[in-house]
Amino acid sequence: MNFLIVGNSVVDKIREKNKTIIKPGGIYYSAASLITQIKPSDKLFLLSAIDKKNKHLFDDIYSRVEQKYLNIVDSIPEVELTINTENERKEIYSHLGSNLSLHLDNPNQFSGILINMITGFDISLQQLKEIRKNYHGLIYFDVHTLSHGVDEKLRRTCRRIENFNQWAECIDILQVNESELQTLSDENDETKIIEEIFGYNVQQILITRAEKGASVYFREKNAIKKYDVNALRVEVINKVGCGDVFGAVYFYNYIQNKNILSALEKANLFAGVSTTYSQINEFRNLNKDAAKQSGKE
Numbered sequence: 001m002n003f004l005i006v007g008n009s010v011v012d013k014i015r016e017k018n019k020t021i022i023k024p025g026g027i028y029y030s031a032a033s034l035i036t037q038i039k040p041s042d043k044l045f046l047l048s049a050i051d052k053k054n055k056h057l058f059d060d061i062y063s064r065v066e067q068k069y070l071n072i073v074d075s076i077p078e079v080e081l082t083i084n085t086e087n088e089r090k091e092i093y094s095h096l097g098s099n100l101s102l103h104l105d106n107p108n109q110f111s112g113i114l115i116n117m118i119t120g121f122d123i124s125l126q127q128l129k130e131i132r133k134n135y136h137g138l139i140y141f142d143v144h145t146l147s148h149g150v151d152e153k154l155r156r157t158c159r160r161i162e163n164f165n166q167w168a169e170c171i172d173i174l175q176v177n178e179s180e181l182q183t184l185s186d187e188n189d190e191t192k193i194i195e196e197i198f199g200y201n202v203q204q205i206l207i208t209r210a211e212k213g214a215s216v217y218f219r220e221k222n223a224i225k226k227y228d229v230n231a232l233r234v235e236v237i238n239k240v241g242c243g244d245v246f247g248a249v250y251f252y253n254y255i256q257n258k259n260i261l262s263a264l265e266k267a268n269l270f271a272g273v274s275t276t277y278s279q280i281n282e283f284r285n286l287n288k289d290a291a292k293q294s295g296k297e
Helices: 027-035 054-064 127-134 164-168 189-197 244-257 260-274 282-292
Strands: 002-006 010-018 018-024 045-049 069-072 078-084 090-095 112-116 138-142 148-150 157-158 173-177 206-208 214-220 223-229
Touching: 002 027, 002 244, 010 027, 010 045, 018 027, 018 054, 018 127, 018 260, 027 045, 027 054, 027 244, 027 282, 045 054, 045 157, 078 206, 112 127, 127 138, 127 164, 127 244, 138 244, 173 244, 189 206, 189 214, 189 223, 206 260, 214 260, 223 260, 260 282
Parallel strands: 002 045, 002 112, 010 078, 045 069, 112 138, 138 173, 173 206
Antiparallel strands: 010 018, 078 090, 148 157, 206 214, 214 223
């Protein structure tokens, strides 16, 4: 099977406890997680952009994916992340970049396309419509920073997404966290928002809830049903990339077995394990550590 991930590569400058750590970020986490899932016969393609200055940060993962759609640009986005345990993290960009160059010669070669709106400017609405027009498979869409506006100082804050109904009409599986969910609609009640989004023919809606776990809403015949899972009970060290891990693992496993609950449980497990990592190279242990946590080692 062939899979495609779309999203910006970002340099993360993480400020925490009076120190700054520079790490690869953005779509890096989606790629690193999906690599742990795929079979030897599978191929993972990455549609993103990197620059020569920061290429070394991403090489350990990007050297293991198909690079046909990986472009070299003058500079990639950089973001300063201030971690606060009580609120959502604060993000200030020093460079946002533009929409990724989207030239898919044969989109239907892919069993699934995962689009992660890392910066919110990864692709435009028109580009998404073009993908949907030409692609007949499953599109998984993580709203991520599409839910955030940007001010004159490149600070990001949540705001209502303009014309989200048009985005939703192109999506099969939608991922949001609880804050992002509130940016999809003028409604405030979760149930009413879910009903509205399903009206645009979205098939599944995944909501990540941090320490409260995660939920999936889905259609079954003429009804909307819901599964919930509790968060993994671990000592949380770092939440950066957690949602990206969740999305990549759910995306692959749902396509493999079409079992919503099984994919949700595995995504929740792997995302929880990822929060115990302090170093980026620990992601290579995801499979082993997830198996240990689940008692399947």
